[in-house]
Amino acid sequence: MLKYTLGRLAIAVPTFLAVLFITFLLTTLSPFDPVTIMMQQYEGTLDGMQQKELVQRIRNQYGLDDSFAVQFTKYLQRLAQGDLGISVTGQRDVLRMIVKTFPVSFQMGLAGALLTALIGIPLGAIAALKQNTWIDYTIVGTSLTFRSLPVFVLAPLLLVLFVLILGIMKVPRGWDGLFQTKTILPIAILMLGPLPVVIRQTRQAVLEIFSQDYVRTAKMKGLKMWRIVVRHILRNALIPVVTTLGFVIEGLIIGSIFLDNIFAIPGFGGVVESAFRGFDYPVIMGVTMVTSLMIILTNLMVDLIYPFLDPRIKLD
Amino acid sequence: MKQSISLTAQTDTTQPGAIREPLTMASRERSLWGDAMRRLVRNRLSVVGLSITLLLLFVACFGPWLAPYSYTEQDLMHVAQMPSAAHWLGTDEIGRDLFSRVLYGARTAALVSFFSTSVSMVIGLVMGALAGYGGRWADMIVGRLIDVVMSIPGLLMAALIAVSLKEPIVSWAQRVYADTGFPLFADTTWLDLLVVFGGLAFIQWPGYARLIRGQIFALREEQYVQAAKSIGVSEMKIAVRHLLPNALGPVIVAMTFSLSSAMVAESALSYLGIGIKPPQASWGNMIASNIGSWSYRPWLVAVPSITLAIVTLGINFLGDGLNDALNPKSSKSI
Numbered sequence: 001m002l003k004y005t006l007g008r009l010a011i012a013v014p015t016f017l018a019v020l021f022i023t024f025l026l027t028t029l030s031p032f033d034p035v036t037i038m039m040q041q042y043e044g045t046l047d048g049m050q051q052k053e054l055v056q057r058i059r060n061q062y063g064l065d066d067s068f069a070v071q072f073t074k075y076l077q078r079l080a081q082g083d084l085g086i087s088v089t090g091q092r093d094v095l096r097m098i099v100k101t102f103p104v105s106f107q108m109g110l111a112g113a114l115l116t117a118l119i120g121i122p123l124g125a126i127a128a129l130k131q132n133t134w135i136d137y138t139i140v141g142t143s144l145t146f147r148s149l150p151v152f153v154l155a156p157l158l159l160v161l162f163v164l165i166l167g168i169m170k171v172p173r174g175w176d177g178l179f180q181t182k183t184i185l186p187i188a189i190l191m192l193g194p195l196p197v198v199i200r201q202t203r204q205a206v207l208e209i210f211s212q213d214y215v216r217t218a219k220m221k222g223l224k225m226w227r228i229v230v231r232h233i234l235r236n237a238l239i240p241v242v243t244t245l246g247f248v249i250e251g252l253i254i255g256s257i258f259l260d261n262i263f264a265i266p267g268f269g270g271v272v273e274s275a276f277r278g279f280d281y282p283v284i285m286g287v288t289m290v291t292s293l294m295i296i297l298t299n300l301m302v303d304l305i306y307p308f309l310d311p312r313i314k315l316d
Numbered sequence: 317m318k319q320s321i322s323l324t325a326q327t328d329t330t331q332p333g334a335i336r337e338p339l340t341m342a343s344r345e346r347s348l349w350g351d352a353m354r355r356l357v358r359n360r361l362s363v364v365g366l367s368i369t370l371l372l373l374f375v376a377c378f379g380p381w382l383a384p385y386s387y388t389e390q391d392l393m394h395v396a397q398m399p400s401a402a403h404w405l406g407t408d409e410i411g412r413d414l415f416s417r418v419l420y421g422a423r424t425a426a427l428v429s430f431f432s433t434s435v436s437m438v439i440g441l442v443m444g445a446l447a448g449y450g451g452r453w454a455d456m457i458v459g460r461l462i463d464v465v466m467s468i469p470g471l472l473m474a475a476l477i478a479v480s481l482k483e484p485i486v487s488w489a490q491r492v493y494a495d496t497g498f499p500l501f502a503d504t505t506w507l508d509l510l511v512v513f514g515g516l517a518f519i520q521w522p523g524y525a526r527l528i529r530g531q532i533f534a535l536r537e538e539q540y541v542q543a544a545k546s547i548g549v550s551e552m553k554i555a556v557r558h559l560l561p562n563a564l565g566p567v568i569v570a571m572t573f574s575l576s577s578a579m580v581a582e583s584a585l586s587y588l589g590i591g592i593k594p595p596q597a598s599w600g601n602m603i604a605s606n607i608g609s610w611s612y613r614p615w616l617v618a619v620p621s622i623t624l625a626i627v628t629l630g631i632n633f634l635g636d637g638l639n640d641a642l643n644p645k646s647s648k649s650i
Contacts, residue, residue, distance in 0.1 A: 018464040026480040148628040150580045152587050153621040160614040276588045292468045
């Protein structure tokens with residue numbers, strides 16, 4: 001087990017370093033001068049001499065004139081100390097921006113993930129048990145439909161439908177905690193991204209297990225169908241569903257990038273969106289790093305708990 | 317001895333062609349592709365998908381001639397109008413005809429998705445073949461590279477590439493134009509497209525590389541490949557005659573699905589203001605610039621959203637139909 005854990009770590013850590021390297025390389029390639037963007041807000045308030053001096057001081061502060069290797073090493077050192085830099089627009093601490101918005105997004109994401117599991121697993125199982133009937137086709141077809149629709153298409157269309165055409169809700173905006181009626185629509189939209197993946201995986205797994213000998217035995221000894229499903233099928237079918245966790249997390253994060261601003265939710269996604277819109281490099285690097293770290297850690301976690309769920313997996 | 321065996325192998329490969337001729341004349345034999353086509357047409361949803369895809373291609377090619385107005389033409393007397401006879405889908409907040417902009421947006425969507433899908437397929441093919449044939453080390457290195465690219469969310473990666481590389485490329489093009497006066501670089505708006513192609517191709521190739529590597533490893537164990545190998549057919553010939561035709565089905569299906577995901581990704585980038593920039597028409601930037609006014613000008617955001625939804629759905633239906641048609645074994649084994 002120790003060897004297996006170390007082996008997985010030996011893959012995860014270099015992967016993360018490579019991610020850092022790629023993001024850092026890309027951001028240094030760009031000739032977008034962060035200092036120029038920063039100076040735009042002081043336009044006209046400083047005379048030429050003062051401005052040049054200030055620019056030089058800022059360049060030194062960020063170490064922008066060093067060589068690539070020096071900058072990258074310094075970046076890694078700062079990262080190790082938990083320093084993600086300061087945002088170019090607004091001069092805020094990037095780590096604090098992320099930490100401050102994280103609780104909101106974490107609650108939204110957790111709710112989304114739980115609902116995905118609670119809705120996706122039964123639907124997938126039903127689709128498999130009713131294979132090749134209209135129920136199966138409806139579930140698979142609907143999930144295929146939602147897989148093709150991005151959040152920024154679903155959100156405005158559902159808003160127009162529910163608020164303007166049906167008139168069954170007020171404009172859901174802002175954040176007053178998770179258990180408010182206005183979080184229903186954003187969480188529902190957030191969930192629709194990863195839901196099809198879970199439905200598909202569950203359906204596939206249930207279909208596979210359905211033809212196993214022990215299920216046939218259970219049927220032959222006259223067990224009730226729901227008992228077979230709960231006792232024998234779901235238990236085993238849920239194991240491969242765990243592997244979709246990485247996709248679920250990624251789907252939730254990507255969804256929130258578009259969702260947060262539309263619904264005025266002060267979350268992590270909003271930070272990402274405004275960072276890209278404002279070419280705010282320290283923030284872009286920070287959020288890319290945090291997102292990749294979350295995905296790598298999730299996959300590592302799945303890899304580590306998988307052998308416990310399925311003892312047949314060989315630890316090589 | 318060996319020569320005689322390879323001679324029989326040669327006659328074997330030419331003979332079926334000779335025999336097939338009279339059979340097709342009697343119209344009894346169905347070709348592999350004809351069979352797939354028949355299965356595809358029998359599925360109603362995939363016919364709908366095929367029609368939508370063909371319509372998209374048609375509009376992408378002939379959109380500028382079909383559009384009643386130019387995509388930049390402003391009618392300042394009729395700003396933010398509801399759909400009417402003069403403007404079929406209404407006008408946007410600065411008086412441009414929405415219908416014309418949707419047609420031009422189809423061109424952007426089709427261009428980006430077809431090019432980025434082809435480029436990523438070629439990269440994936442090379443990487444997958446490298447992993448499949450290059451031995452253990454090449455396989456490991458390609459595998460790790462795929463892990464790295466896949467652990468960054470695709471959209472963030474593409475956005476990062478687009479943000480970082482766009483300016484260097486544009487300033488390079490402007491320098492080239494200043495030095496040489498080469499007319500291609502006079503207008504740099506097409507570089508927007510190029511950067512988006514690049515970003516999308518970069519995030520999509522790992523999928524193809526995995527698929528092709530998997531196919532190479534799986535097909536290698538098939539008995540007909542083993543048989544071909546045992547009678548001394550060269551590795552190259554096996555790849556071209558056996559692996560390629562068998563791997564083609566899954567690759568075509570994957571390409572269809574990635575057409576729609578590339579289209580969504582392009583819209584997403586344009587939505588975030590990194591992809592295709594206004595005034596160039598892209599469904600993504602049309603949604604982005606009108607999403608703030610959804611409550612009082614709903615049609616402005618609904619039109620591009622619904623268009624994008626219909627097209628991506630259509631392509632996915634086609635992909636599903638192709639999957640059933642080209643890989644009949646996979647759907648029956650479930």
